[in-house]
Amino acid sequence: MSSFSFSSLRNCFSSPTEPALLLAAAVFAAGAWLMPAWLAFLLTLAFAKGLVVLGVVIQMRAGLVSFGQALFYCIGGYGVGLAAQSLGISDAFALLALGTAAGVLLALACGWLLTRYREIFYAMLTLALSMILYGVLVKSSALGSTDGFNVAPPSFLGWMPEGDARKQAVYLLAVFVATLVALGLHRFMVSSLGRVTEAVRENELRVEYLGLSPQRMLFANYVVAAGVSALGGGLTALASGHIDPDMAIWTTSGEFVFIAILGGTGHVVAPFIGAIVFSVIRTFAIQEAPNLWQMTLGVSLLALILFLPKGLWSLVARSKKTEVTGISSPVSKKGVGASPKGISSPVSEKGVRA
Amino acid sequence: MNAILETRGLTRTFGAVVAAKDLNVRIAQGEIVGVIGSNGAGKTTFINMVTGYLPPSSGDILFDGKSVIGRQPRAITRLGMARSFQVAQLFPKLTVLENALVSLVAAEGDRPSFFRPLDTPQRRERADAIFAEFGVTRYRDALVSTVPQGARKLVDIAMALVSQPRMLLLDEPTSGVSIEEKFALMDTVMSVVRQHGVTVLFVEHDMEIVARYVTRIMAFYSGEIIADGPPRSVLSDAKVQELVIGHHLDVNAALGEAA
Numbered sequence: 121m122s123s124f125s126f127s128s129l130r131n132c133f134s135s136p137t138e139p140a141l142l143l144a145a146a147v148f149a150a151g152a153w154l155m156p157a158w159l160a161f162l163l164t165l166a167f168a169k170g171l172v173v174l175g176v177v178i179q180m181r182a183g184l185v186s187f188g189q190a191l192f193y194c195i196g197g198y199g200v201g202l203a204a205q206s207l208g209i210s211d212a213f214a215l216l217a218l219g220t221a222a223g224v225l226l227a228l229a230c231g232w233l234l235t236r237y238r239e240i241f242y243a244m245l246t247l248a249l250s251m252i253l254y255g256v257l258v259k260s261s262a263l264g265s266t267d268g269f270n271v272a273p274p275s276f277l278g279w280m281p282e283g284d285a286r287k288q289a290v291y292l293l294a295v296f297v298a299t300l301v302a303l304g305l306h307r308f309m310v311s312s313l314g315r316v317t318e319a320v321r322e323n324e325l326r327v328e329y330l331g332l333s334p335q336r337m338l339f340a341n342y343v344v345a346a347g348v349s350a351l352g353g354g355l356t357a358l359a360s361g362h363i364d365p366d367m368a369i370w371t372t373s374g375e376f377v378f379i380a381i382l383g384g385t386g387h388v389v390a391p392f393i394g395a396i397v398f399s400v401i402r403t404f405a406i407q408e409a410p411n412l413w414q415m416t417l418g419v420s421l422l423a424l425i426l427f428l429p430k431g432l433w434s435l436v437a438r439s440k441k442t443e444v445t446g447i448s449s450p451v452s453k454k455g456v457g458a459s460p461k462g463i464s465s466p467v468s469e470k471g472v473r474a
Numbered sequence: 475m476n477a478i479l480e481t482r483g484l485t486r487t488f489g490a491v492v493a494a495k496d497l498n499v500r501i502a503q504g505e506i507v508g509v510i511g512s513n514g515a516g517k518t519t520f521i522n523m524v525t526g527y528l529p530p531s532s533g534d535i536l537f538d539g540k541s542v543i544g545r546q547p548r549a550i551t552r553l554g555m556a557r558s559f560q561v562a563q564l565f566p567k568l569t570v571l572e573n574a575l576v577s578l579v580a581a582e583g584d585r586p587s588f589f590r591p592l593d594t595p596q597r598r599e600r601a602d603a604i605f606a607e608f609g610v611t612r613y614r615d616a617l618v619s620t621v622p623q624g625a626r627k628l629v630d631i632a633m634a635l636v637s638q639p640r641m642l643l644l645d646e647p648t649s650g651v652s653i654e655e656k657f658a659l660m661d662t663v664m665s666v667v668r669q670h671g672v673t674v675l676f677v678e679h680d681m682e683i684v685a686r687y688v689t690r691i692m693a694f695y696s697g698e699i700i701a702d703g704p705p706r707s708v709l710s711d712a713k714v715q716e717l718v719i720g721h722h723l724d725v726n727a728a729l730g731e732a733a
Binding site: 308314323331336 | 525546547548551552556557559563564565566567568572575576577579580581584586587588589590591592593633634636637
């Protein structure tokens with residue numbers, strides 16, 4: 121009989137981040153029985169948002185800012201809603217899988233076009249696509265037009281909880297999904313592909329002359345980002361029980377970029393920290409100053425850019441320099457990335473590859 | 475001897491400016507060719523066309539008998555032609571080791587893994603061997619942006635050689651490098667390329683460097699090749715001395731010092 125040892129347990133993990141994530145997940149899961157229902161709901165939505173922001177962050181690590189990530193958030197939500205309504209599927213896991221698949225399929229179609237563009241052109245095109253979806257949904261009376269429609273309560277592998285138990289189950293599902301995705305994307309960020317996409321951000325020309333296609337790397341990255349963002353949208357649909365076109369509107373995308381800057385891009389956990397802090401600030405700002413909550417958020421962001429340009433994660437990174445999962449934020453303090461000198465970039469002035 | 479690189483009637487115009495005019499070049503396997511010429515002579519345009527960065531206006535480029543016209547730079551790299559740049563093209567916010575690891579991943583194939591880490595013991599071992607070969611081991615863990623220019627140039631060339639190309643094109647390998655460092659840099663690079671049997675074509679302004687390391691010189695002027703042959707005959711050419719070098723060059727001294 122093989123004996124248990126801590127060293128064999130340590131070998132299961134590729135880095136200290138993985139056991140730390142599992143520990144955090146266990147703490148959050150235990151909280152399901154300790155915290156008030158409102159807090160569990162707030163955290164459920166924050167984890168869902170964290171997933172979407174993770175999609176924004178992995179694009180930022182590749183040097184691209186998406187101002188249209190709400191496209192996939194909305195597709196994930198509507199995927200879940202439509203699968204529940206039209207196909208009669210109630211299992212939360214199957215619904216999330218379908219919502220994610222819808223996001224991935226859309227990304228496979230849009231990615232080849234979008235990843236030809238860089239900088240502001242990429243940002244604006246992502247925004248345009250999300251607004252096209254918004255426009256279509258608003259005009260689609262079959263999908264509830266501006267009101268959207270409700271999503272039926274899900275079941276969990278045949279179990280159909282009621283009342284608070286259902287909210288608790290959705291919260292636990294959010295913790296489970298967020299942990300799983302964080303573990304997967306942590307590996308992705310240190311993988312060959314994950315690091316090469318950072319190299320693309322640093323110097324696309326060199327990547328090309330090493331024999332790799334920068335566009336293909338960015339495309340793969342884009343599809344991964346779309347998948348996790350759609351998953352976040354699906355989770356939101358299950359948690360709130362309602363979806364509407366506002367999920368795709370540009371201010372929703374702006375919120376995700378806000379959270380990405382708030383949390384930072386230095387670690388897979390940063391978007392979740394950003395999403396939780398954002399949700400807390402917004403909840404209390406709305407409660408205490410209902411007419412000034414946007415201003416409160418604006419001031420918070422201003423203070424953050426001034427004092428913590430690399431986001432809240434830099435507070436953790438500063439005190440704990442034990443593990444390097446990547447490199448510093450692709451957006452410098454002045455918001456300008458490094459560009460190779462001496463030879464012009466293969467990206468033209470219009471931001472499209474020549 | 476079979477030509478590893480051949481250009482036929484290669485021409486490139488930028489509006490009314492003819493940057494390269496009817497270039498017919500044959501480079502045999504194992505040659506070390508120096509390309510000289512004043513600014514605007516068409517040297518870099520020639521390298522950029524050969525490596526797929528610039529499409530020629532007309533003509534053909536054959537690498538190992540295959541036309542590379544219309545191919546992306548990455549496809550040309552995969553055929554076995556690598557290049558370095560006048561200003562070292564690296565990933566400045568990554569360490570020297572990480573730069574090498576990215577090159578190693580690229581050399582392994584064009585589809586990097588989603589889950590296998592970039593940093594593996596096998597790749598580290600290979601990277602360390604490369605650093606030892608190029609004498610940059612002490613910069614291994616430094617961010618590229620903090621490394622001296624000479625070492626950056628070496629890392630740039632090392633990254634180009636990681637894929638074990640058959641031909642290497644160097645665009646002014648010693649530009650921006652101090653006088654004290656340039657011969658050491660070229661000694662290191664030439665030692666490595668000779669060891670691996672790589673054909674080299676390099677653009678250079680420094681005649682001392684050219685005279686010391688090449689087996690053949692091509693002199694460019696106004697988009698045309700005005701002289702092509704062994705160093706002694708090209709450097710002695712009155713037209714080359716007047717139009718390219720710009721002053722009388724004591725060829726015996728230059729080649730004598732090189733010897």
